[in-house]
Structures are given as C-alpha cells and as structure tokens.
Amino acid sequence: MIHSLQTKFILSFIVLILVISGLTFTYTYTEAKSALKEVMRDELMALASATATQFNGDMLAALQPGDENTTQFLAIRNQLKNIRDSHPNIKYVYTMRKVGNQIQFIVDADYGNPEDPGAAIGEIYNATPVLLQGFDHPIAEIDFSTDQWGTFLSGYAPVKTSSGTVVAIIGFDISSTKVIEKQNFIGNTIYVILGVAILIAASIIGLFSLTLIKDIKKLNKTTKEISMGNTNITVDIKRKDEMGELSQSFDVMRQYLNVARKELLDAQKNLEKKIEGRTKELDIKIVELKESEIATINIMEDLDETTKKLGRLSQIKSAFLNITSHELRTPMSAIKGYIQMILKGNLGTISNEQKKALDIILRNSNQLDTLIQDILDISRLESGTMKFIPERTNVKNMLEQTIETMQSIADTKNIKISTSLEENTPDLIIDQERVKQVIVNLLNNAIKFSNEGSIITIFVRKTKDYVLFEIQDFGRGIPKDKQDKIFEIFYQVDSERDRKFGGVGLGLAISRGIILAHGGNIWVESEPGKGSTFRLTLPITPVQDLEGKFREVDIFKLKDSQRAMENDLRDKTVVWNEPFEGRGEKE
Amino acid sequence: MKKIMIVDDETDLREMLNLMIRKEGFEALTAEDGDDFLNKIDDFQPDLVTLDVMMPGLTTREILDKLKEKKTKPKIILLTVVRYSEEEKQKLYQKGIVDYVTKPFELDDLTFRIHKHLGKDKS
Numbered sequence: 001m002i003h004s005l006q007t008k009f010i011l012s013f014i015v016l017i018l019v020i021s022g023l024t025f026t027y028t029y030t031e032a033k034s035a036l037k038e039v040m041r042d043e044l045m046a047l048a049s050a051t052a053t054q055f056n057g058d059m060l061a062a063l064q065p066g067d068e069n070t071t072q073f074l075a076i077r078n079q080l081k082n083i084r085d086s087h088p089n090i091k092y093v094y095t096m097r098k099v100g101n102q103i104q105f106i107v108d109a110d111y112g113n114p115e116d117p118g119a120a121i122g123e124i125y126n127a128t129p130v131l132l133q134g135f136d137h138p139i140a141e142i143d144f145s146t147d148q149w150g151t152f153l154s155g156y157a158p159v160k161t162s163s164g165t166v167v168a169i170i171g172f173d174i175s176s177t178k179v180i181e182k183q184n185f186i187g188n189t190i191y192v193i194l195g196v197a198i199l200i201a202a203s204i205i206g207l208f209s210l211t212l213i214k215d216i217k218k219l220n221k222t223t224k225e226i227s228m229g230n231t232n233i234t235v236d237i238k239r240k241d242e243m244g245e246l247s248q249s250f251d252v253m254r255q256y257l258n259v260a261r262k263e264l265l266d267a268q269k270n271l272e273k274k275i276e277g278r279t280k281e282l283d284i285k286i287v288e289l290k291e292s293e294i295a296t297i298n299i300m301e302d303l304d305e306t307t308k309k310l311g312r313l314s315q316i317k318s319a320f321l322n323i324t325s326h327e328l329r330t331p332m333s334a335i336k337g338y339i340q341m342i343l344k345g346n347l348g349t350i351s352n353e354q355k356k357a358l359d360i361i362l363r364n365s366n367q368l369d370t371l372i373q374d375i376l377d378i379s380r381l382e383s384g385t386m387k388f389i390p391e392r393t394n395v396k397n398m399l400e401q402t403i404e405t406m407q408s409i410a411d412t413k414n415i416k417i418s419t420s421l422e423e424n425t426p427d428l429i430i431d432q433e434r435v436k437q438v439i440v441n442l443l444n445n446a447i448k449f450s451n452e453g454s455i456i457t458i459f460v461r462k463t464k465d466y467v468l469f470e471i472q473d474f475g476r477g478i479p480k481d482k483q484d485k486i487f488e489i490f491y492q493v494d495s496e497r498d499r500k501f502g503g504v505g506l507g508l509a510i511s512r513g514i515i516l517a518h519g520g521n522i523w524v525e526s527e528p529g530k531g532s533t534f535r536l537t538l539p540i541t542p543v544q545d546l547e548g549k550f551r552e553v554d555i556f557k558l559k560d561s562q563r564a565m566e567n568d569l570r571d572k573t574v575v576w577n578e579p580f581e582g583r584g585e586k587e
Numbered sequence: 588m589k590k591i592m593i594v595d596d597e598t599d600l601r602e603m604l605n606l607m608i609r610k611e612g613f614e615a616l617t618a619e620d621g622d623d624f625l626n627k628i629d630d631f632q633p634d635l636v637t638l639d640v641m642m643p644g645l646t647t648r649e650i651l652d653k654l655k656e657k658k659t660k661p662k663i664i665l666l667t668v669v670r671y672s673e674e675e676k677q678k679l680y681q682k683g684i685v686d687y688v689t690k691p692f693e694l695d696d697l698t699f700r701i702h703k704h705l706g707k708d709k710s
Contacts, residue, residue, distance in 0.1 A: 322641075322668065322669065323641070325668040325669075326641045326668045326690070329668055329690035329691045330597045330600055330690060330691075331597070331599065331600070332690070332691040333600055333603075333666075333690045333691040333692060334597065334599040334600040334603045336691055336693070336694065337600070337603040337604070337607060337694045338603050340693070340694040340695070341603075341606065341607055341610065341694065346606075346607070346610045347606075347610075369691050387669065387670060389670060389671075389672040389673075391673070433670065
C-alpha cells in the first residue's frame with residue numbers, strides 16, 4: 001500500500017512537472033522570441049538614426065553611377081564598413097535613394113568585397129513599404145524580409161543634407177541566422193533555468209513526501225503491532241502538521257485500546273476461572289458418564305451374549321424338535337406300514353375279526369400320530385421354530401381343496417358345507433398348508449359339534465387391510481365365559497364330552513399360533529345352543545420376510561424343565577439348517 | 588426286474604419297507620447307513636433308492652456328494668419329517684432326488700410314488 005502510495009506520488013509529481021515546465025517553456029520562449037525581435041528592431045532603429053545624423057547628405061547626393069572609385073565614395077564606404085564592424089550583430093550597411101519611383105543603391109559597405117560583392121551605385125532594389133517610410137523617419141521592419149542576399153531583419157533612417165532635405169536612407173541588416181542563434185541561446189537558457197528550478201522543487205517535494213511516507217509506514221507498522229496485540233508500542237512521530245496530529249490521535253486511541261484490552265483481559269481471566277471451575281464439574285460429570293457408559297457397554301455385552309445364547313438355544317430347540325419328530329414318526333411309519341400291508345392282504349388272508357382289530361389299531365395309530373404332530377406343532381410355535389413356507393395363494397382354490405378333504409367326514413353326518421366368497425378377494429402370501437390346517441381344524445370342530453344334517457357356511461370377504469374368513473355352524477355353541485379360553489392349550493369346554501369326540505385341546509391353540517404368526521387374528525362369537533362363528537383375518541400385505549420366519553408367537557412361557565432338556569441336548573445334536581443336513585450322531 | 592435299495596437305520600422300518608417293496612414285485616436290498624449304502628450300490632445297481640434323511644454317520648449331503656463318484660445313478664426318494672419350500676425342492680432335484688415322502692407316510696402313498704418313478708413295468 002505504501003509502496004503504491006509512493007509510486008502514485010512520484011508519478012503524479014512527474015506529470016505535474018512535465019505539464020508545468022512545458023507550459024512555462026512554451027510561454028517564456030514565445031515571449032522571449034518576440035522580445036528579442038523588439039530589442040533588435042530598437043537597436044536597428046537607434047543605430048540607423050544615430051548613423052544618419054553623422055552622415056553628410058550633400059556628399060551622398062552628389063555621388064553618381066561610375067563614381068565607385070572616387071575618394072568620396074571610398075571614404076563613405078569605409079565609414080559604413082567601420083560602423084558595421086563595430087556592431088557584430090549587423091551584417092550589411094548601405095545607403096539608398098529615390099530616383100523617380102525607383103529605389104537605387106548609393107554606397108554599399110560591401111561594394112568591392114570579393115567574398116560577398118555588394119551593390120554598385122544606381123543598382124535598383126525592390127523596396128518594401130517599410131523601407132519607403134524610412135525616408136520620412138527611422139523605422140525597422142516588423143518581420144524578416146528576404147532578397148537576393150538572404151533573409152534579414154532591417155532598420156532604416158533618413159539621411160539629410162545640410163539644408164535639411166532628405167536625400168537618402170541608411171539601412172542596417174541583421175541576418176536571420178543571427179536572430180535564430182540568439183533565440184536558441186535564450187531557449188537553452190530557459191531550459192537550464194527550468195531544469196534547475198524543477199530539480200530544486202523536486203528535491204523539496206520529494207523530501208517532504210518521503211518523510212511523510214516514512215511516517216505513514218511507521219504508523220502502519222504500529223497499527224499492525226497493535227492489531228497483533230502489542231498495545232504498549234508508542235507511535236514515534238514528532239511532527240507539527242496534520243500527520244503529527246493524526247499520530248497523536250492515533251496514540252490516544254491506542255492508549256484507550258490498551259485500557260480496554262486490559263479490562264478485557266481481566267474479564268477473560270475471570271471467565272477462564274469460571275470456566276475452569278465449570279470444566280472441573282464437567283470432568284467429574286464426564287467421568288461419571290463414562291462409568292455409566294462402561295456399565296451400559298457391559299450390559300450391552302451381556303445382552304449380546306444373551307442374544308447369542310438365545311440364538312443358539314433356538315437352534316438347539318429346532319434341532320431337538322426335528323429329532324423328536326423323526327424319532328416319534330419312524331416307529332409310527334413301521335407300525336402303520338405293517339398294518340396297512342396286513343389289511344391289504346399282502347401278508348396272507350386275514351379273518352374279519354382280525355381286520356376289525358387291525359382297523360382299530362390303525363385308527364388309534366392315526367390318532368396317536370395326529371397327537372404327536374400337534375404336540376410338535378405347539379412346541380415349534382412356542383419356541384419360534386415352526387417353519388413357514390409362504391407362497392402366493394388363491395383363496396378360492398385353497399378353500400375348494402380344503403373342503404374337498406373334509407367332504408367325506410362331513411358326509412358321515414350329512415352336513416352341507418357352503419362357501420360364499422367375494423369377487424374382489426385378493427391372493428394372499430401365506431403358508432397354504434398351515435392355513436389349510438387351521439381351516440380343517442375349524443371345520444373339524446364345526447362338524448364335530450353340529451347335529452346331523454346341519455349346515456356349515458364359510459364367508460370370505462376383504463376388509464381394508466385383511467381378508468376375513470367366517471366359519472359359521474349351528475351346533476351346540478360355546479358359553480360366553482369360555483369363548484376366550486378355547487384358544488388356550490389343552491383347554492376343553494366340556495372335558496367328559498369332548499373326549500368322546502377325540503382331540504386333546506391343541507387344535508385351536510395351534511390354529512391361533514399359525515394365524516398370529518401370519519400377522520392375523522382369530523376369535524369366536526357364539527351363543528350356546530345356537531351355534532358358533534369363528535372369524536379369522538389374514539393380512540393382505542404379509543408380515544415379515546417371506547423366508548419362513550413370521551411373527552414370534554408367545555403361546556406360553558418357556559418352561560425350566562425344557563431348558564434343562566435343551567442344555568442336555570446341546571452337545572449331542574447337530575443343528576438342522578438345510579434340507580439334507582443329517583443328524584450326524586445318534587444317541 | 589427293477590431294483591430298489593432301502594437305506595434306513597431303523598431296522599423295523601427298513602424291514603417293513605423291504606417286505607412291502609418285495610411284495611410290490613421289485614428286487615430289494617437294504618443298507619443301514621450311508622457307508623453301507625455306498626459300499627453296496629455299484630454291486631447291486633439299483634434303479635431307485637429310498638433314503639432316510641436322518642441317519643448316524645454320513646449326512647445326507649455327504650452321501651449325495653459321494654454318490655457322484657459311483658457308477659450307478661439311481662433315482663432317489665427321500666424319507667423325511669420336514670416340509671420343503673419350492674427353493675429347497677429345486678435344490679433337492681438338482682442333487683438327483685426325484686421325490687420325497689414325509690414320515691409317517693401312508694404306505695399307499697410311497698408305493699404310488701415308487702411306481703410313478705419306475706413305471707408300471709415290473710420286468
């Protein structure tokens with residue numbers, strides 16, 4: 001900034017000097033030139049009139065052409081020569097007279113000069129108007145005039161006879177070269193004077209501006225120091241001008257600043273003390289927080305561990321149930337297989353009594369098998385390991401297939417099953433086999449508790465988010481206080497009577513588990529003696545991913561004895577993750 | 588005569604199946620586990636195998652992998668207790684399994700499936 005200021009100073013100074021000197025020079029030179037010319041004209045006039053009075057007009061008037069060698073002529077010529085030689089500015093001196101309308105030379109100082117021959121007597125000269133006036137009074141040409149001898153500034157004066165008659169003029173010429181020489185000299189002189197003046201002025205101004213810039217720099221440096229925080233620095237400028245005033249004001253400001261800064265520092269120190277106090281409090285809080293965080297992390301780790309354990313437990317449970325299932329079903333397969341073979345007569349003919357007995361064995365085997373299956377289902381639902389296989393299902397097709405499997409049982413009691421399905425019922429993403437199992441179970445119950453020749457109706461319609469299934473019978477119904485309990489495990493409305501119908505009270509619990517796992521619900525409305533309506537909903541948008549795991553179902557809490565059993569199994573089982581993963585080790 | 592191998596660790600079930608299959612008019616041979624099955628297969632060269640999925644020793648996966656090294660490529664019906672999703676069924680079919688029955692199976696169901704995969708031709 002300072003540098004730029006300095007440059008600006010110098011530049012504007014140079015421009016100023018150039019303009020001023022240019023103007024000054026032009027003016028002075030023009031003035032000097034005209035003054036010089038005036039001086040020369042005056043000199044010419046003065047010289048002409050002074051010389052004219054010394055001349056004898058009678059002698060001049062007497063000279064005629066051809067008199068060039070006369071003593072009179074020579075005397076006059078020598079006189080003119082002497083005058084000219086004593087005036088170094090004068091180039092030519094001559095005398096002329098009027099002859100008629102012509103102006104003729106009389107004596108020319110240079111007549112007979114071999115280097116620059118002048119005019120002879122009677123030589124005609126083409127006179128200027130000023131020259132003609134020279135016969136009346138001394139006069140000088142206003143400007144240069146040119147003739148065969150060159151360009152000159154000329155002056156004239158009349159030469160009189162002793163009687164006072166004007167008979168001739170005397171003329172003096174100053175060569176223009178001489179004038180220009182003088183003019184140049186004056187120009188150079190002005191140059192030199194101007195140069196010296198400019199130098200002096202420049203030095204003075206330069207000195208001023210340099211000290212000013214120096215002080216500005218100083219002030220700037222101080223300002224910077226102050227801005228860096230050093231408010232104790234003083235401004236070392238001792239001047240009596242505006243700059244001095246500025247620096248004094250600046251110093252006052254600095255002192256104010258110093259005071260303000262001290263106050264600020266004190267305030268800051270106070271604040272720091274306060275902050276320090278608070279920080280200590282905060283530190284304590286942080287330590288406390290960290291401790292609680294560590295505690296939280298510990299809890300999280302515990303939780304993580306527990307989750308892992310639970311995951312492992314779930315796998316163990318799953319494996320346990322699969323093994324149990326296999327172990328229970330394999331002997332059932334052998335039993336039923338042999339019975340069926342014997343009944344078919346594959347192993348020889350059997351009596352009617354034998355056949356009757358085998359039928360009973362087979363029926364009971366089937367009941368046992370169903371019970372095993374139910375118990376396993378309940379266990380799977382309870383442990384969250386029931387495998388669901390969701391698939392897009394057409395509700396109408398599913399219902400038709402279900403009713404078809406139930407038809408023979410319904411026929412035994414001459415019960416009609418009718419369905420009413422709304423047109424706009426959407427397809428559902430459900431485990432079709434499991435939902436069929438629920439409907440079969442509900443239909444089974446309905447048939448069981450309906451009188452012979454009765455009707456069972458199935459209504460299906462779409463609600464906002466669900467598809468609602470209603471299975472209505474006109475059977476014996478369920479008392480109000482027992483309507484909620486029928487979905488509980490091993491619950492039977494009338495133990496004595498229900499045994500007769502078969503089943504141990506697992507069907508509805510399993511149904512409820514399956515429907516809840518699908519994100520739906522199941523409930524009953526019933527009036528004893530008039531019949532029951534079981535309603536179940538299935539969501540149009542399936543819950544959970546479709547990869548088997550639906551909702552966790554809390555049918556009942558995990559029993560301690562079961563946990564002990566699972567711990568027992570842990571080391572002896574291999575988890576079934578894939579369809580053909582074998583058990584590996586057998587007990 | 589078509590030949591069927593019965594692979595099951597449960598002796599009673601195995602013998603029941605053995606009897607049933609013979610009565611159906613097939614030639615039958617039993618094996619009590621995966622190793623036994625793999626040892627006997629190339630000598631017997633069965634057309635079909637009923638394979639229990641839960642046996643001691645080799646797992647079903649191991650049995651199927653080792654079966655690749657054998658000359659005989661029988662059709663396999665799995666005897667299982669679990670249900671399979673479509674995806675799982677596809678996996679099974681890729682391994683040479685043609686069908687499965689869920690225990691406890693109806694005898695008629697199994698014979699129906701055996702006949703389905705071997706054809707009615709009993710020669």
